[in-house]
Amino acid sequence: MTFQLINLIDYGQVLSTRERGHQAADELQRALEDSSVVLNFAGVEVASASFLDEVLSRLRGLLVGAEAKMVVVTETNEDVSETLELVLQRRKMALASLERGQVKLLGGSKQLNATLEAASELQSFKAPELAERLKLKLPNLHQRLKALTDAGALAREADPSATSGVRYDYEAVGSESLNQVVVESGAER
Amino acid sequence: MQQVSLSWDVRGRHALAQLVDPKRSEAQRDRLIANANGASAVDAVTAAVLMAAIEEHRASGTSEPVEYCPPSDPQTDRTLHNLLGTLPPGCEQTRSRRAPPRDRLAIVPAQRVASEEDIELAVLGLRAIAPYVGLSNEEREIAAAATIAFAANGLRYAPASPCGVILCAGVEHESSALIITAVDMGAGAAQDVRDVNHLRAAIETSRRVFGGLAQLTAHARRKELDVTLYLANGTGEASWNGRWSYGLQAHVPGWCATLTVHRKSPRLKP
Numbered sequence: 001m002t003f004q005l006i007n008l009i010d011y012g013q014v015l016s017t018r019e020r021g022h023q024a025a026d027e028l029q030r031a032l033e034d035s036s037v038v039l040n041f042a043g044v045e046v047a048s049a050s051f052l053d054e055v056l057s058r059l060r061g062l063l064v065g066a067e068a069k070m071v072v073v074t075e076t077n078e079d080v081s082e083t084l085e086l087v088l089q090r091r092k093m094a095l096a097s098l099e100r101g102q103v104k105l106l107g108g109s110k111q112l113n114a115t116l117e118a119a120s121e122l123q124s125f126k127a128p129e130l131a132e133r134l135k136l137k138l139p140n141l142h143q144r145l146k147a148l149t150d151a152g153a154l155a156r157e158a159d160p161s162a163t164s165g166v167r168y169d170y171e172a173v174g175s176e177s178l179n180q181v182v183v184e185s186g187a188e189r
Numbered sequence: 190m191q192q193v194s195l196s197w198d199v200r201g202r203h204a205l206a207q208l209v210d211p212k213r214s215e216a217q218r219d220r221l222i223a224n225a226n227g228a229s230a231v232d233a234v235t236a237a238v239l240m241a242a243i244e245e246h247r248a249s250g251t252s253e254p255v256e257y258c259p260p261s262d263p264q265t266d267r268t269l270h271n272l273l274g275t276l277p278p279g280c281e282q283t284r285s286r287r288a289p290p291r292d293r294l295a296i297v298p299a300q301r302v303a304s305e306e307d308i309e310l311a312v313l314g315l316r317a318i319a320p321y322v323g324l325s326n327e328e329r330e331i332a333a334a335a336t337i338a339f340a341a342n343g344l345r346y347a348p349a350s351p352c353g354v355i356l357c358a359g360v361e362h363e364s365s366a367l368i369i370t371a372v373d374m375g376a377g378a379a380q381d382v383r384d385v386n387h388l389r390a391a392i393e394t395s396r397r398v399f400g401g402l403a404q405l406t407a408h409a410r411r412k413e414l415d416v417t418l419y420l421a422n423g424t425g426e427a428s429w430n431g432r433w434s435y436g437l438q439a440h441v442p443g444w445c446a447t448l449t450v451h452r453k454s455p456r457l458k459p
Contacts, residue, residue: 014309016337046312048337049404079330086411090399 002035009043021054042075052087063152071152074098096153115144119172193242196227204235209242210442211351218251228260233368236272237357240299241372244352255280272359274298293321297358308340322360327412335448338401339371347375367450374443385425385435415451
């Protein structure tokens with residue numbers, strides 16, 4: 001999985017207007033054409049709901065049908081996290097977040113969070129493996145996996161070896177590999 | 190001579206009655222007297238209205254000065270002096286005693302905001318001062334959100350406002366309430382229209398597109414903050430404290446948005 005890093009500090013310490021959010025959404029759209037994306041908030045003091053709403057509403061559209069792509073936010077301070085939660089709640093969305101070396105789900109239920117946590121430990125898996133780990137029935141797990149894929153927290157590709165129906169190979173981002181992306185780009189400050 | 194006269198209790202909506210109508214004052218460009226001598230109670234809205242009058246006068250291109258007469262009551266003088274911050278060039282103060290000391294309760298002293306960079310500076314200043322006046326994280330967050338929402342709305346919807354967008358935020362000395370306000374002189378509703386439909390429409394649009402006003406009420410609900418969001422434009426006014434209510438008032442030639450955070454357990458450290 002290749003990740004491209006977008007440093008939102010490039011748009012200012014205070015991310016204020018929809019116009020700036022629109023510019024950031026343009027950059028996100030270009031990046032998602034080629035790879036998965038890490039939205040890095042290091043150095044950002046405040047992000048307004050307008051700015052984030054512009055980015056997240058675009059992201060929602062981009063993730064439809066882009067099942068092989070993931071989006072993760074990182075380095076959010078308390079104020080940015082709060083505003084992110086507010087906008088995610090409004091948009092009925094969830095988003096993966098790397099916090100203190102752990103991948104979490106912002107805006108998602110406890111069950112989705114637990115599913116993402118278990119998926120991140122496996123990193124690459126098929127649904128039955130995760131179902132066994134979580135002691136869940138497959139139909140229940142499929143709903144959660146669909147929600148996580150729609151949120152860009154998981155990526156999936158059809159398994160070409162499947163003999164009947166459509167089966168998927170899932171990929172979750174591991175905190176180690178994500179940390180690597182952030183550190184290699186020098187974004188940790 | 191033009192005069193802005195502030196007397197008695199000129200806090201909040203009472204201050205708005207003194208907002209200069211730029212259309213009315215086109216013909217006369219003499220010295221501006223900003224007379225707060227008789228003021229007995231002031232707040233961030235008072236300071237914003239006074240600064241709007243000063244900035245409107247300066248923007249007219251006149252070389253005539255502004256004369257500021259501070260309140261005769263020492264405590265009111267101190268509060269207004271603090272909230273006004275440094276007066277712009279061309280302002281003279283008529284003062285018989287030394288200027289009072291400043292403190293940190295003026296979180297954002299009254300200032301003209303002309304760009305996104307100005308908004309950024311105001312928010313960074315607010316965040317830096319917040320711990321020193323005992324704001325909780327939730328209060329700090331909603332104060333920053335209001336500063337951005339009010340200033341960005343002003344820049345967007347009142348680009349021709351002769352005073353620009355005036356921003357001011359402060360913590361009340363007595364009640365510890367946190368007040369963030371923005372005032373502009375963008376095109377207000379016509380003076381003879383006695384209704385609040387334009388405000389209802391603005392609030393409905395904000396709700397639909399998740400604009401700044403809707404964000405603030407959502408934020409307050411989410412964090413269970415006791416806030417009052419007040420809007421005035423033309424002859425209409427609207428107020429939110431859990432739900433919107435509407436009313437009529439004296440004509441305001443522009444727009445005013447004010448967020449008051451009624452703090453539960455203030456830790457005031459001026």
